[in-house]
Amino acid sequence: MTQSIIGKSVPRPDAFDKVTGGKGYPVNIKLPGMLHGKILRSPYPHAKILNVDTRAAEQLPGVKAVLVPADCPKRKYTTVYFVPTDALSMVQDMLVMSDTVRYAGQPVAAVAATSVAIAEAALELIDVEYEELPCVFDPEQAMAPGAPQLHEHAQNNIAVNPEMEFGDLDAGFAEADHIFEGVYTTQRVHTCYMEPRVCVVDAEANGNMTVHSSMQHLFGLRQKLAYVLEIPESRVRVIKPPYIGGGFGGKLDIGYIEPIAALLSRQANRPVRIEQTRYEDFITTARHPIKVYLKTGVKKDGTFTARYAKSILDTGAHATHGAEVINVHGMFGFFLTYRCANRKWEGYSVYTNNMVGGGFRGYGSPQACFAVESQIDEICDELELDPVEFRRKNAHHQGDPHPFLQGMKLDSYAFDECLVRGAEQIGFAGRGRPNADDGHKKRGVGLACQPLWVSGCLGFPDIYEHSGAIIKLNPDGTADLNTAVMDLGSGQITTLCQIAAEGLGLPMEAVRITETADTTTVPFDAPSHASRVTYASGTVVLAAARVVRQRLLEVAGVMLEVSAEDLEVSAGTISVKGSPDTTLTVAEVVQRAESPYIQVGDEGPAPTTVEEKGTIIGLASSAPAGNPSPAAVGFVAVEVDTETGHVQVERVVYAHDLGKVINPNAAEGQVEGGVQQGIGYALMEDLQFEENSGACLTADFLDYKILTAVEMPRKIESIFIESDEPTGPFGAKSLSEPCITVPAPAIANAIYNAIGVRIRELPITPEKILAALGKL
Amino acid sequence: MKKLIRLNVNGDDHELAVSPDETLLGVLRGPLDLIGPKRGCDSGGCGCCTVQVDGKAVYSCMMYAVSAQGRDIITIEGIGRDGELDPLQQAFIDAGAVQCGYCTSGIIMVAKELLNTLDNPDEDEIRHAIAGNLCRCTGYQKIVDAIKLAAAAS
Numbered sequence: 001m002t003q004s005i006i007g008k009s010v011p012r013p014d015a016f017d018k019v020t021g022g023k024g025y026p027v028n029i030k031l032p033g034m035l036h037g038k039i040l041r042s043p044y045p046h047a048k049i050l051n052v053d054t055r056a057a058e059q060l061p062g063v064k065a066v067l068v069p070a071d072c073p074k075r076k077y078t079t080v081y082f083v084p085t086d087a088l089s090m091v092q093d094m095l096v097m098s099d100t101v102r103y104a105g106q107p108v109a110a111v112a113a114t115s116v117a118i119a120e121a122a123l124e125l126i127d128v129e130y131e132e133l134p135c136v137f138d139p140e141q142a143m144a145p146g147a148p149q150l151h152e153h154a155q156n157n158i159a160v161n162p163e164m165e166f167g168d169l170d171a172g173f174a175e176a177d178h179i180f181e182g183v184y185t186t187q188r189v190h191t192c193y194m195e196p197r198v199c200v201v202d203a204e205a206n207g208n209m210t211v212h213s214s215m216q217h218l219f220g221l222r223q224k225l226a227y228v229l230e231i232p233e234s235r236v237r238v239i240k241p242p243y244i245g246g247g248f249g250g251k252l253d254i255g256y257i258e259p260i261a262a263l264l265s266r267q268a269n270r271p272v273r274i275e276q277t278r279y280e281d282f283i284t285t286a287r288h289p290i291k292v293y294l295k296t297g298v299k300k301d302g303t304f305t306a307r308y309a310k311s312i313l314d315t316g317a318h319a320t321h322g323a324e325v326i327n328v329h330g331m332f333g334f335f336l337t338y339r340c341a342n343r344k345w346e347g348y349s350v351y352t353n354n355m356v357g358g359g360f361r362g363y364g365s366p367q368a369c370f371a372v373e374s375q376i377d378e379i380c381d382e383l384e385l386d387p388v389e390f391r392r393k394n395a396h397h398q399g400d401p402h403p404f405l406q407g408m409k410l411d412s413y414a415f416d417e418c419l420v421r422g423a424e425q426i427g428f429a430g431r432g433r434p435n436a437d438d439g440h441k442k443r444g445v446g447l448a449c450q451p452l453w454v455s456g457c458l459g460f461p462d463i464y465e466h467s468g469a470i471i472k473l474n475p476d477g478t479a480d481l482n483t484a485v486m487d488l489g490s491g492q493i494t495t496l497c498q499i500a501a502e503g504l505g506l507p508m509e510a511v512r513i514t515e516t517a518d519t520t521t522v523p524f525d526a527p528s529h530a531s532r533v534t535y536a537s538g539t540v541v542l543a544a545a546r547v548v549r550q551r552l553l554e555v556a557g558v559m560l561e562v563s564a565e566d567l568e569v570s571a572g573t574i575s576v577k578g579s580p581d582t583t584l585t586v587a588e589v590v591q592r593a594e595s596p597y598i599q600v601g602d603e604g605p606a607p608t609t610v611e612e613k614g615t616i617i618g619l620a621s622s623a624p625a626g627n628p629s630p631a632a633v634g635f636v637a638v639e640v641d642t643e644t645g646h647v648q649v650e651r652v653v654y655a656h657d658l659g660k661v662i663n664p665n666a667a668e669g670q671v672e673g674g675v676q677q678g679i680g681y682a683l684m685e686d687l688q689f690e691e692n693s694g695a696c697l698t699a700d701f702l703d704y705k706i707l708t709a710v711e712m713p714r715k716i717e718s719i720f721i722e723s724d725e726p727t728g729p730f731g732a733k734s735l736s737e738p739c740i741t742v743p744a745p746a747i748a749n750a751i752y753n754a755i756g757v758r759i760r761e762l763p764i765t766p767e768k769i770l771a772a773l774g775k776l
Numbered sequence: 777m778k779k780l781i782r783l784n785v786n787g788d789d790h791e792l793a794v795s796p797d798e799t800l801l802g803v804l805r806g807p808l809d810l811i812g813p814k815r816g817c818d819s820g821g822c823g824c825c826t827v828q829v830d831g832k833a834v835y836s837c838m839m840y841a842v843s844a845q846g847r848d849i850i851t852i853e854g855i856g857r858d859g860e861l862d863p864l865q866q867a868f869i870d871a872g873a874v875q876c877g878y879c880t881s882g883i884i885m886v887a888k889e890l891l892n893t894l895d896n897p898d899e900d901e902i903r904h905a906i907a908g909n910l911c912r913c914t915g916y917q918k919i920v921d922a923i924k925l926a927a928a929a930s
Contacts, residue, residue: 011869018877019865019884021812021853028811117795192912194816194824194878245814245878246912278817489876489913665872665918672915673875701821701910709903709916716917 004571005502006730009665012494013512014243014487024242024515026214027275029200035064037264037274038119039256040109040126042101045137045353045694046148047130049099052109056125062118065267066126067110067260069097077227079253079320080359081220082527085227087462091159091319093151096228096259101130102150102317103355104694105283107256112264112272137694139314139350140291150317150351157351159319162327164335165344172306172342176297179306180379183293184371185761186744188286188314188687189680191360192706193488195245196281201261202271209236209265213258214244216251217527218484222519224254229262240484240517247488248677249359250285252529253320279699285358286687288325289314290367292334294375297342302383302390304340309371311347313364316356322349325357325364327460333368336403337451338394353694355687359529361674361740365450366681370762373448373745378758387447387749388423391633392416395451398723403452405459405627412723412733414657415451415631421719422447422655426635434756440643443650444754448745450632450738455728456532458627465532467540468523468621471500471548475594477572477587479504479548482514484525485537490673490736491666492533498662499538499729503545504552505569506586523621531734534662536624538729547618556589558612590616625727630734632656634675634742638750642773645766647751649679652743653717659725659733671739672716678743679713680706686763781845785810786854794841801825801836804851812852812881816910823909826882827851833886835908852881855888864888864926871922875913883909887923896927 017023052068078090086092097107109126113119134148141147142157150157173179199213209231215221218238226233244251257274265272276284290313297306311329315322326347335345362369380387395415402408423429431445457463470482481500487493493513501511525537553564556574560567566577574589576582593616598605637651652675661667684705688697698704724731744762752758757772770776778793785808792807801818804810804827813836816824820838827836828850856862864884867873874880883906890897890905897905902923903916911919 009872012872012874014877015869015874016861018874018880019852019861019868020856021810021851021881022814022877023811025811025814025878027815192910194814194822194876194910194912196815244876246876248912275815278819278821489878491875669872669875669914669918672917673911673913674915676915677912700819701817702819706910706912708907708910709920710907712903712916714899716915 005498005508007661007664009663010494010498010508012491013497014493025195025245026212026241027195027198027245029212031200031202031271034200034271034273035112035114035268036116036119037110037112037261037272038116038123039107039260040123041105042108043104044101044130044132045104046133046135047101048133049101049108049128050131051129053127054109057111057122060118060122060125062114063111063122064114064270065112065264067263069099069108072096072263073228073230075228075230077224079224080324081217081224081252082464082529083462085224089462091323093318094320096256096263103353105355105696106317107260110260110264112268135353135694137352137354139312139352142350142352143348150353154351159315159349159351160323160326161348162330163346164330167342169306169308169342169344173297175305177300178383179295179297180375181295182375182378182760183291184374185291186289186367186370187762188289189685190282190286190687190704191248191250193246193248193250196276196278197251197255197257197284198275199258199261200271200273201258201265203262203265205269207231207235209262211236211238211258212241213238214251216247216486216488216529218486218519219524220527221254221258225258225262228259238519242515243487243489243493248361249363249529252359252527255284279696282687282699282704283355283696286355287360287366288322288357290329292368292371294371296375296379298379300383302385302393304338304394306342307340309334309345313347313349314352314354315349316352316354318356319349320356321358329364329368332453333365334372337372339396340394354689361677362737363530365737366741366744369448369450369741370745370748374748374760377446377749377752388419388428391449392419408626410629412659412725413629413631414721414723417721418631418633418655418657422633422635422653425717425719426637426651426653428635431753434753440641442640442642442754443637444640444750444752445635445637446746446749446753447633447635448742448749450741452629452631453738454530455535455628455630455734456624457530458624464526465536466621466623467525467537469541469544470523470617470619471544473548473552473586473590473616475587475591477585477590478510478512479506480514481511481541482517482522483537483541484517484522485533486528488528490670491663492528494666495534495662496538496541499541500545502730503542504549506572510572523619531736534732535628535728535734538732539624540620540622542729543620543622544618547620548616551616551618552586552589555593555612555616556584558609559584559589559592628659628725628727628733630657630738632738632742634746636743636746636750638747638754640751640754640769642755645769647683647747647764647769649713649747651717652713653719654739655719655721656735656738657721657723658735659728660722660731661720662730662732667720667735668718670735671718674736674739675716675743676707676712678740679747681762682744682747683763684765779842781842783841783844783849785849786851796840796842798841799837800839800841800844803841804836810851810853814878814881816878823882823886824879826885826909828885828889831889831892833889852884863929864891867922867926867929871918871925873914873918873922879909879911883911883919887926891927891930
């Protein structure tokens with residue numbers, strides 16, 4: 001089949017609507033009789049709630065429902081969408097509202113009223129009596145004897161404590177010529193989706209519930225909400241919004257707002273909408289801070305002999321994603337990245353009185369990559385080894401056994417090519433020594449790798465992986481693709497339509513995604529997360545397209561009195577192989593399939609055939625065949641001002657093996673956005689909290705800084721390497737996450753190359769640079 | 777105590793009773809049912825709510841509705857003519873500058889002011905013009921490309 005749509009930068013089908021206002025965002029949903037909910041949040045980071053007096057609030061005109069912890073269900077759950085609610089690999093420690101407060105900002109009461117202003121006024125009238133408890137904000141202090149205990153089930157506040165071991169670590173260190181040790185710390189950062197978390201829940205008196213929400217997973221929300229409320233899943237209908245205003249992993253779990261809105265709606269017998277303020281968003285989800293103790297043994301020539309890491313993750317008041325991030329961090333950020341005969345990793349996900357962490361692109365990998373890739377450069381510097389060659393030497397290579405999935409191989413894995421082509425493009429071989437420049441502005445070049453990442457999560461315990469799609473042809477020759485996949489902005493609508501169009505033999509503009517889907521009409525699909533949609537959902541969309549194509553050719557075969565095997569379809573036209581003049585349009589075939597059995601023509605009634613009748617529709621639902629690993633390498637050039645400590649990233653060259661590019665423009669857009677988030681992580685972003693009260697100090701965009709167009713490098717140079725993954729749709733693997741992972745260590749390495757100073761703590765602020773230079 | 781005001785939005789006059797502390801954004805998204813201006817932070821930090829007031833790009837979350845009386849307010853819904861897209865809207869589609877799209881309306885409104893002021897802005901002028909608008913998806917690269925494309929087209 002000639003590939004005509006794959007690899008083309010076709011425009012996004014959703015772009016027209018978005019440039020004219022954007023009807024599809026969940027934030028726009030208004031229902032008749034809708035009330036507005038607001039949440040009262042604890043000012044204390046650790047306290048017992050002794051009493052909640054809501055009498056005055058209930059008396060306020062316009063208040064229709066008031067919720068306190070005593071009104072809420074008592075079944076504990078995990079919020080994370082991509083696992084079953086009671087998954088044994090996770091920790092069930094959440095309640096909609098608890099009478100123990102474990103972080104400043106935890107919901108303690110809620111109100112639904114006829115306006116936002118009345119709801120806010122009612123919150124002021126609620127009187128909560130607290131008994132303050134001792135707090136702990138540092139995870140290592142939380143693990144120490146005598147620390148305040150947050151949860152009865154977690155001794156020393158340790159939520160989970162996974163370990164991995166391979167080979168003989170002691171023997172590996174004994175074999176080493178050199179041993180390197182370092183401690184690398186990362187901060188708490190926010191995904192900064194632009195559309196706030198928002199939901200509208202309509203709990204009808206008959207027990208059915210309709211839910212609109214800005215989220216990354218229809219079925220996860222349905223399942224979690226049903227579990228929390230202890231009602232059958234089929235009672236909860238989650239409506240798929242056409243798109244949402246960003247997610248980046250930050251909308252990968254049920255929030256407080258959905259169950260609270262549901263309970264308020266039940267009470268008031270009216271729909272309830274809750275939209276979070278930006279402050280509430282900032283304290284709802286974050287990438288977890290992780291402290292990594294890293295110890296590595298190497299031979300003189302740079303071969304790893306032993307790798308050991310201990311990672312301490314601050315999960316905050318509840319485990320949620322912290323029970324899983326720690327594993328992905330250890331596995332894909334450290335344990336599997338490079339070949340080494342002797343490895344050990346231990347992870348601690350630790351409760352503190354900080355805000356609860358969440359999902360964020362990279363999911364544990366950025367924290368590990370910062371440690372691993374920084375230390376590799378320290379080793380190379382000390383042993384005078386080439387950082388590119390060092391990584392190549394220790395990496396997995398194409399054709400090697402898959403280090404994670406037993407019995408599989410790295411069939412497509414162009415890591416070496418990423419290294420070589422990226423190094424060449426940025427001119428890595430020609431980089432200077434630290435402080436080579438005259439004057440106070442010094443330039444440096446650095447690199448970092450994400451050697452082994454995932455396309456989905458196949459092989460991880462308890463994680464949903466299967467996808468589903470329905471494709472239906474219309475009498476005008478177009479196709480409707482119906483799927484539960486959420487487009488967070490990263491272009492899933494576009495790439496899935498391209499895959500469907502190519503599989504069907506239709507032009508791109510003939511395929512559209514159905515906008516009216518909900519959990520009663522579409523097959524299950526795992527969340528839009530883990531770089532999985534193009535690979536996993538794309539595979540299923542292609543399978544559904546092939547079912548439809550087969551039926552299309554069967555009907556055409558009846559019409560043309562030839563076998564379906566003798567037909568082909570391309571760009572909406574069906575032709576007989578070898579006789580290009582004998583053609584039918586897809587529209588003609590669908591019209592025939594959808595037509596009455598006996599058709600009345602000029603010559604009277606004439607029967608057609610039964611074989612050609614019926615809507616041409618196809619369904620596929622399956623889990624992917626593998627977990628093919630993309631590989632990525634990022635190179636940066638920086639300029640460091642040694643007078644001000646300011647770091648300007650001047651160039652970014654990012655090389656990524658994604659198997660096959662479905663849409664080059666969309667792929668570049670992914671990388672450019674990921675790099676913005678990665679540079680922010682490296683240099684400026686930091687969710688900060690007041691030391692004793694735990695109050696958020698960076699609760700708006702004036703205090704929480706992300707890069708603007710001015711601070712960004714003028715061009716992000718993407719190099720896409722197409723290694724043609726045999727199991728992927730048209731050879732595709734995945735793209736989304738490594739581009740956010742590699743900038744921070746690459747920048748730290750480039751800063752070292754510029755000024756000879758090693759910063760092991762993110763973000764690398766001007767203050768830290770000046771302090772390291774002895775100027776503060 | 778509500779106050780009766782008259783607002784001209786996208787060429788239409790509206791008479792509205794608003795509280796003195798109601799923002800322009802609140803009125804646009806509320807009683808006027810316009811969805812183009814977005815609430816992203818409600819504190820003048822993100823730019824998703826940007827509209828034009830008398831030809832100047834303004835954060836509508838930072839302006840009281842009562843202050844907008846007698847002024848010419850244009851939202852993304854009010855640009856483009858006779859069913860045709862504004863060249864900036866078309867350029868955002870063509871350049872692939874739209875991802876989640878939540879920032880798009882605001883950035884187009886800022887870019888519109890820029891292109892009304894400068895015929896052929898250079899890269900730095902474009903980047904500084906949109907520096908008050910945050911985007912988390914695109915890294916701004918294709919947004920800058922789109923504004924260049926629109927400038928070249930007009």
